Amino acid sequence: MENFCSGVFLDFRKAYDKVNHDILLSKLDHYGIRGNVKEWFVSYLNDKRQFTSIENTNFEEETMSCGVPQGSVLGPLLFLTYINGISNCSNV
Amino acid sequence: MDFFLLPTSFAEIEQEISKLNVSKATGPFSIPIKILKLIKIVISKPLEIVFNNSFATGIVPDKFKIVKVFPLFKNGLQSNVSNYRPISLLSVFNIILEKLMYKRLIKFIEKRNLIYDKQFGFRSHHSTEHAILSIVDKIQETIENGEFLFWSIFRFSQSL
Numbered sequence: 606m607e608n609f610c611s612g613v614f615l616d617f618r619k620a621y622d623k624v625n626h627d628i629l630l631s632k633l634d635h636y637g638i639r640g641n642v643k644e645w646f647v648s649y650l651n652d653k654r655q656f657t658s659i660e661n662t663n664f665e666e667e668t669m670s671c672g673v674p675q676g677s678v679l680g681p682l683l684f685l686t687y688i689n690g691i692s693n694c695s696n697v
Numbered sequence: 698m699d700f701f702l703l704p705t706s707f708a709e710i711e712q713e714i715s716k717l718n719v720s721k722a723t724g725p726f727s728i729p730i731k732i733l734k735l736i737k738i739v740i741s742k743p744l745e746i747v748f749n750n751s752f753a754t755g756i757v758p759d760k761f762k763i764v765k766v767f768p769l770f771k772n773g774l775q776s777n778v779s780n781y782r783p784i785s786l787l788s789v790f791n792i793i794l795e796k797l798m799y800k801r802l803i804k805f806i807e808k809r810n811l812i813y814d815k816q817f818g819f820r821s822h823h824s825t826e827h828a829i830l831s832i833v834d835k836i837q838e839t840i841e842n843g844e845f846l847f848w849s850i851f852r853f854s855q856s857l
Contacts, residue, residue, distance in 0.1 A: 638805075
């Protein structure tokens with residue numbers, strides 16, 4: 606019996622910056638993160654503001670409407686939760 | 698079972714302050730880590746109140762959510778914007794609060810085995826070597842069974 610084995614490699618571009626907050630929150634809810642804790646994450650993600658600073662010159666603050674903050678502690682874990690189960694999308 | 702958030706204590710906060718790296722740069726609304734370490738016994742008690750209130754009310758203080766981004770030059774032409782990597786700096790108090798949340802969340806996730814077992818990045822005790830081993834193992838298995846191996850590599854741009 607001859608079977609096929611295939612590998613698919615994906616590379617996300619600007620992955621952290623493009624995380625959709627609503628999808629992330631519903632994913633957290635799915636895993637049992639609800640109530641107060643969910644509210645905490647809503648607050649954590651909402652109204653995040655960032656400004657660029659070049660050689661002591663600070664530029665205007667902008668609100669981040671999507672994405673998890675790079676360089677943060679929770680960012681990688683939230684991203685993992687976000688993409689968790691992606692392999693279930695296909696049964697190749 | 699839903700995720701239950703355990704309150705923090707001044708002892709836990711003191712411990713987290715001790716673990717902070719002095720040489721790391723901090724963002725807006727911070728105090729130097731060196732000074733924070735000196736006053737950790739005094740500051741951990743008011744921080745306990747702030748952090749426990751944050752957990753109980755589900756509110757992250759606004760000042761914790763301001764990120765300072767500066768461009769770090771990588772290599773190549775200095776006039777090309779894409780040769781810079783953005784570095785985000787966050788308030789040191791936010792980092793401590795995030796660490797407290799991270800510890801609680803990872804415990805919940807690990808205990809319930811929520812993360813896919815072939816996920817090797819961004820996890821403690823996991824590395825790229827595990828990913829390679831897993832692939833090599835799959836290849837060997839295929840060869841041993843006299844099967845075909847088909848491999849495709851994709852790169853998605855603007856995928857999300």
